Amino acid sequence: MRTDADVVVVGAGIIGLAAARALRLRHPGVRVVNLDKEDSIGSHQTGHNSGVIHSGVYYRPGSLKATLVASGRSELIRLCQEHGLPLDRCGxxxxxxxxxxxxxxxxxxxxxxxxxxxxxxxxxxxxxxxxxxxxxxxxxxVPDAAIVDFGEVARHLAAELVAADCEVRLGSPVRAIERDGDQVVVSGEFGELRAQAAVNCAGLHSDVIARSSGLSPSTRIIAFRGEYHELRPASRHLVNHLVYPVPDPQFPFLGVHFTRMTDGAIHAGPNAVLALAREGYRWRAIDPAELAGLARSPALRALARRHWRTGSGEVVRSLSKAAMVRALRRLVPELTTRDLIRCGSGVRAQAVAPDGTLLDDFVIERDGPVVHVLNAPSPAATASLAIGRHIADLVPLPAR
Ligand SMILES: Cc1cc2nc3c(=O)[nH]c(=O)nc-3n(C[C@H](O)[C@H](O)[C@H](O)COP(=O)(O)OP(=O)(O)OC[C@H]3O[C@@H](n4cnc5c(N)ncnc54)[C@H](O)[C@@H]3O)c2cc1C
Known part of the structure; x- marks a missing residue:
């Protein structure tokens, strides 16, 4: 049967766009359509993060994280340099x-x-x-750590794709990816798109899209909000570059740190609190269906048992600026509550196993003609171009 595209990519965050780019480079002339439910590029994790090009210190040697960060970071730096995207190799x-x-x-x-x-x-x-x-x-x-604006990088990738005759369709929420013989049908309010293959890069909703395709991932995505403060302009002299604590090895997050952004602002954070909605950017954002699902989830109960002490500390730091300042003062003792103002948040998509383990490594699985990105937490933005190539290797397209 005729297809509307060779590959449909669900999600136009940095991973979906990098996957489309890699497919186009691997198979010149391939018809790729990226679909995103939002009206702008980078509306979720890609546009709400610390903007750090990680250098690869933390990751278990041989893991996907270690391998893909090593090649992805230098490729990303080259891309920024070639196209004049904001980049500072500040260490x-x-x-x-x-x-x-x-x-x-x-x-x-x-x-x-x-x-x-x-x-x-x-x-x-x-x-x-x-x-x-x-x-x-x-x-x-670590002299090679750098900062970038991942939202800008994603918008650049989208523009490159459009210039190469690929499509990036915004405002197109996908409901399901279904198999029909050896083809896939991606459907939503926009109608249906028939393709040879599909890639699920739906970030905070990747497990839901995976289930719509018949896959039963054993993990589920749990959303963790990371809230940021910003140093007042008059206090920016307190931090020059990027300052991190030694991370807790039991926890995949790096601990509250100071990050200089490409616009010169200095951010402090992010903490990690359970979000009460997949896109719960503030405490008031509550999704009753998601909450009911979490309440039934053995993964959340097991997670709460393992990490209740760290979790309660994070909640206290979320609700009390003084508690957040106390944590940050371990790094910069002169800091006071007057130096900081709240400045937004991001929500991490973190895959959690039924026994409450927070999956550390990237998880990318092929199920017939569909490739699913089931866990792409930090440093996935750093590694995005390499993750894109890894996905392109898995997508079953005949060589042209
Ligand atoms: C607070 C925070 C700090 C971070 N700091 C760093 C850092 O310093 N360095 C780093 O390398 N990484 C960092 N990360 C991680 C990084 O941001 C993510 O790993 C990366 O952005 C993941 O990209 P993505 O494309 O998978 O997800 P997203 O950017 O979330 O994109 C997924 C897209 O799918 C779309 N979508 C979802 N459901 C549907 C649907 N049903 N139909 C159509 N579209 C759909 C969404 O609208 C979204 O645009 C951080 C993340 C957070 C939250």
Whole structure:
């Protein structure tokens, strides 16, 4: 039967767009259509994040994260340089603020080496030369960390695709991806699109779209809001670049940190609180159906049992600016509540296993003609161009 496209990609976040780009480069002339439910590019994770091109320190050697960040980050830097997209290779420090964190800082240094990342353990004096207002025992200096505007990158990728005769259709919510013989039918209020293959890059809704196609992923997406504060312009001298704590190895989030953005603002955060809706950008955003699903979910109960202490700390820091400032003062002791103003949030799509394990690595699975991106948390934006190629390798298209 005639098809409307060769591949339909659900989601025009940075991963869906990078997948479409890689398909077009791999199969010149391929007809790709990206569908997104929102009216603008980068409305969710891609447009609401810290904007850091991670260098690959944290990830388990051999994991998809470690492999895809290594190649994706340099490709992304090249893309930004070639097309004049905002980019600053400012470097970062990871700071041990307590002596008890020193062994983990040393572990991170060894991991950086195993992942081929340039990183140097520096003493307090060297650290203070880079960040004069930061306090700590020792730090790991990672000179190759950089900042970018991932929303801008995504808009650039979309424009490239349109210029190459691919389609990016906004305002097109997808309800289901179904199989019909050896073709797929992607449907929604816009009607139906028939294609040879489909890719599910629906971020916060990727498990729902996967189930619509008949796949029963054992994981479910749980949405974690990350709230940001911003240093008042008069307090920006407190932080020069990127300042991170030593992360808790039990938790896939990096802990509240300071990030310089490409527009010069300094963000502090994000924390990690359970969102009460998939797109719960504030406490008031509550989706009763999602809440009922969470209440029934063994994954959430198991997660709450494992992480209740960390989780309650995150909630306190969300509700109380003073508590957030106390956490940040471990890195910058001079900070006061007057230095910070609230400035928005992002919501992470985090896959959680039935036993409450927060999946650390990227999860990308092929089910016949459909490829599903089931877990693409940070640093997926950094690795996006490499993830796109990984997806293109999996999409079953005959060579032309
Ligand atoms: C607070 C925060 C900080 C982060 N910091 C960093 C960082 O510094 N560095 C880094 O590398 N990564 C970071 N990340 C992670 C990074 O932002 C994500 O990994 C990445 O953006 C994921 O891209 P995506 O395309 O999968 O998801 P998204 O950007 O969420 O895109 C998914 C798209 O699918 C669309 N969609 C969903 N359902 C449907 C449907 N039914 N029909 C049609 N369209 C649909 C949505 O509208 C959306 O546009 C951070 C994330 C957050 C939330």
């Amino acid at each position: 970062k420090i990871i700071v041990a603020t307590r002596e008890s964190e020193l062994p983990r800082l040393h572990d991170l240094s060894r991991r950086a080496e195993a992942n081929g990342v340039r990183a140097e353990l520096i003493d307090r004096e060297a650290m203070r030369r880079i960040e004069p207002h930061v306090e700590g025992h020792r730090a790991l200096h």
